[in-house]
Amino acid sequence: MKKSLIILSLMGLSATQVNATVQQTFEPATNSSAVKTYKVVNNFSNITSNTTERVQNIEYLNNQAQQKSDELAQLARQLETKYSNSVSFATSANNSTFSSGRLTSSAPPALAAARAARAAHSRTLGLCARYVRQALQAAGYEFTPNASAYQYATRGTLAQAGFVKLSNDNYQPQVGDVAVFNRSSKNPHGHIQIYDGSQWVSDFRQSKFSPYSSHNGYSVWRDGRYLDATSQGTYLAMND
Secondary structure (H helix, E strand, O other): OHHHHHHHHHOOOOHHHHHHHHHHHHOOOOOHHHHHHHHHHHHHHHHHHHHHHHHHHHHHHHHHHHHHHHHHHHHHHHHHHHHHHHHHHHHHOOOOOOOOOOOOOOOHHHHHHHHHHHHOEOOOOOOHHHHHHHHHHHOOOOOOOOOOOOHHHHOOHHHHOOEEEEOOOOOOOOOOOEEEEOOOOOOOOOEEEEEOOOOEEOOEEOOOOOOOOOOOOEEEEEEHHHOOOOHHHHHHHHHO
16 A cells, blocks of 8 residues: 555655545446436326326216216107107197187187287398297297297197198188298298288288298198187187
8 A cells, every 4th residue: 555655656646636536436426327217217107197197087078978968868858758749739639539729819829810910010021930939929839939930840849839730722721820831942941920810921911821922832730729710710819
């Protein structure tokens, strides 16, 4: 050891410098491989954590979507049942055992027709569905409103309210009857109107049955409680 110090001193190095050199020489180096391994493991842990969280979010959204789907399916079944019951009621009006009411001025068909006649304008506003709907609702009919006139026939709305579809052959109008014209390329919303005893009205007082020069067909509907009302009944409804 003394010989080593003598040799180092001859080289111009002091004891302090020698100690520093030795310490630096034998100081353990930082393990860079371990640091890299730690960083990789840490990054992998973060990725795993984020992936797990995303999977949980996806599962939650799937559960929510399934719940909404079940709710919509249940609502659809309820609407189908309601519509079936309404159609069943309307069809029963054709049975001989169905009790037909007396068509007077206080009967719902007459009330609806009178309301429509009072509200009608001299020229159309393009709001036939709104005016006829308001007239029917004011008379006590209950149904879900539609955006377009033709839908009152195609969606079973009139049937839901208790109306029965009549044959167009040899048809004779009665107070409160409703006619619905099919939609066409020229008239995409169709048309709906109600008979007030002397003329057909919608959002305006019509001079004839059809407001069109040509149309794509129509259907006529009557309150099932007044299927057998006679012309005398129509007279009572207008003048009672």
